[in-house]
Amino acid sequence: xxxxxRARMSIKFFQLIQLACWRMGSITDDEVIRKRLLIDGDGAGxxxxxxxxxxxxxxxxxxxxxxxxGFSQYQRMVTSLAQCEFSMGKTLLVYDMNLKEMENYEAIxxxxxxxxxxxxxxIAECKKEIQRAKRIRKxxxxxxxxxxxxxxxxxxxxxxxxxxxxxKELQELSHIKENVEDKLELxxxxxxxxxxxxxxxxxxxxxxxxxxxxxxxxxxxENGD
Amino acid sequence: xxxxxLLHMSVFSQSFSPCGRFLAAGNNYGEIAVFSLxxxxxxxxxxxxxxxxxxxxxxxxxxxxxxxxxxxLLSAGNGEISAWSWAELIxxxxxxxxxxxPSYETSLEIPEINAMIINPKDNSLIVGGGDNNIHIMDMETxxxxxxxxxxxxxxxCLCFKEREEEILSGGEDGxxxxxxxxxxxxxxxxxxxxYEECARPQFGKWISCLATDSDWMLCGGGPSLSLWHLRSxxxxxxxxxxxxxxxxxxxxxxxxxxxxxxxxxxxxHGGTVKAQIPCTPSSLNTxxxxxxNSEHRVMTVGGSSHQIDVFTNFSYRAFSLSF
Numbered sequence: 001x002x003x004x005x006r007a008r009m010s011i012k013f014f015q016l017i018q019l020a021c022w023r024m025g026s027i028t029d030d031e032v033i034r035k036r037l038l039i040d041g042d043g044a045g046x047x048x049x050x051x052x053x054x055x056x057x058x059x060x061x062x063x064x065x066x067x068x069x070g071f072s073q074y075q076r077m078v079t080s081l082a083q084c085e086f087s088m089g090k091t092l093l094v095y096d097m098n099l100k101e102m103e104n105y106e107a108i109x110x111x112x113x114x115x116x117x118x119x120x121x122x123i124a125e126c127k128k129e130i131q132r133a134k135r136i137r138k139x140x141x142x143x144x145x146x147x148x149x150x151x152x153x154x155x156x157x158x159x160x161x162x163x164x165x166x167x168k169e170l171q172e173l174s175h176i177k178e179n180v181e182d183k184l185e186l187x188x189x190x191x192x193x194x195x196x197x198x199x200x201x202x203x204x205x206x207x208x209x210x211x212x213x214x215x216x217x218x219x220x221x222e223n224g225d
Numbered sequence: 226x227x228x229x230x231l232l233h234m235s236v237f238s239q240s241f242s243p244c245g246r247f248l249a250a251g252n253n254y255g256e257i258a259v260f261s262l263x264x265x266x267x268x269x270x271x272x273x274x275x276x277x278x279x280x281x282x283x284x285x286x287x288x289x290x291x292x293x294x295x296x297x298l299l300s301a302g303n304g305e306i307s308a309w310s311w312a313e314l315i316x317x318x319x320x321x322x323x324x325x326x327p328s329y330e331t332s333l334e335i336p337e338i339n340a341m342i343i344n345p346k347d348n349s350l351i352v353g354g355g356d357n358n359i360h361i362m363d364m365e366t367x368x369x370x371x372x373x374x375x376x377x378x379x380x381x382c383l384c385f386k387e388r389e390e391e392i393l394s395g396g397e398d399g400x401x402x403x404x405x406x407x408x409x410x411x412x413x414x415x416x417x418x419x420y421e422e423c424a425r426p427q428f429g430k431w432i433s434c435l436a437t438d439s440d441w442m443l444c445g446g447g448p449s450l451s452l453w454h455l456r457s458x459x460x461x462x463x464x465x466x467x468x469x470x471x472x473x474x475x476x477x478x479x480x481x482x483x484x485x486x487x488x489x490x491x492x493x494h495g496g497t498v499k500a501q502i503p504c505t506p507s508s509l510n511t512x513x514x515x516x517x518n519s520e521h522r523v524m525t526v527g528g529s530s531h532q533i534d535v536f537t538n539f540s541y542r543a544f545s546l547s548f
Contacts, residue, residue, distance in 0.1 A: 144494075
């Protein structure tokens with residue numbers, strides 16, 4: 001395997017990790033290198049595999065093995081290459097997964113923002129509702145208080161009815177009074193007529209008596225002559 | 226101010242500044258203390274922010290009444306009214322803008338002034354006090370233009386009805402008198418102690434608190450605190466509060482009142498007592514609501530203690546300011 005291929009692979013590896021770290025947060029290059037050195041060193045992991053592969057390849061090319069040994073070396077190199085490819089595939093998948101997680105988190109974040117604003121709006125609405133409800137309660141209480149006072153006074157219908165009954169009584173009584181007065185007038189007139197006739201009769205009787213006594217007085221006077 | 230004086234201190238009056246960020250309180254030693262509400266309500270408030278930013282002696286006698294106009298703080302002591310500019314007070318200068326006295330008939334006694342209100346329609350100051358009369362002073366010229374006579378004993382409290390421009394006054398003689406502000410003539414006289422449902426003869430007949438809300442009036446004192454409908458001049462609800470109430474206000478759908486007893490009572494118009502919130506002073510003299518500033522919307526109460534309780538949520542005591 002040529003040096004440039006190896007270099008390209010390790011650069012790609014390095015770039016993958018860097019990209020993954022950058023997407024997850026703003027980590028600087030130095031940190032990535034430091035972390036990589038800490039985890040990998042030059043000893044463990046894929047980089048070592050690549051180094052070993054390169055070394056064994058060059059050894060395999062330059063040395064003279066027996067066909068079986070050569071073939072087994074070749075197999076070992078192919079396995080090692082497959083392992084490298086496998087780990088690269090794994091890292092790519094991890095990178096995809098990180099991207100998807102980021103999108104997911106951003107969607108959740110936007111959701112939460114929306115629900116916060118809607119909760120704020122609901123709170124403002126509820127506050128207005130409370131004010132309305134307080135006003136309504138106050139009006140109801142005032143109404144109740146007035147109603148209690150009004151209830152203490154007697155019912156209007158009853159008082160009207162009482163007034164009507166009293167009115168009727170008054171009318172009847174005045175009717176009766178008129179009748180009685182009329183009767184009184186009539187009796188007065190009748191008595192007046194009676195009395196005048198009596199008086200006239202008395203007068204006539206007196207007049208008659210007078211003429212009678214005059215007559216008797218005159219006749220003896222004539223006899224004496 | 227030694228500990229004995231602090232023990233015997235009573236706060237008689239309070240008033241908020243026009244911007245709503247300061248509270249002025251007057252006590253029985255004639256001192257006025259100005260507290261900064263924005264400092265006391267801020268998240269990093271400390272012990273020091275609950276002390277006054279300014280404390281000075283304003284009058285010889287107790288400061289029974291404090292009132293804030295748009296620019297000045299008016300304080301009433303023994304027979305005289307002093308005005309202090311709020312801007313100057315905030316800058317800690319204690320020079321009075323003016324001091325005036327109503328014209329009293331006798332020059333022997335100097336009657337105390339118990340209550341002051343402002344008539345915004347014609348910018349006049351209405352004061353009532355120990356000489357049984359109500360004096361009306363024009364704010365611009367400072368002349369006492371009229372005297373309303375009618376009470377037979379000293380006046381405890383005053384109230385003003387904006388819509389009909391009427392002055393209500395309650396006094397020691399148990400009568401609530403209603404005067405027309407334009408013609409200065411008496412309109413009505415309600416003798417609360419004559420109504421059986423309100424009267425409490427064991428306490429007396431004096432009226433010490435008055436409040437109005439358009440057609441409704443609250444009055445209390447010796448007789449129980451009662452809600453009256455002014456159009457029909459009849460008591461509609463009587464509140465079953467045990468002590469004598471010294472100040473009551475209408476707030477939204479509630480009635481809040483303070484008086485004897487270490488609590489603020491929240492009542493409904495129907496006559497029920499909804500809640501009684503405990504406070505530090507053993508009996509309360511004054512209640513004030515800061516409605517001018519929406520950030521510092523608090524209720525403060527003061528009474529027979531050197532501490533003034535502050536309520537941010539009106540249902541419980543948040544903290545106390547102290548003289």
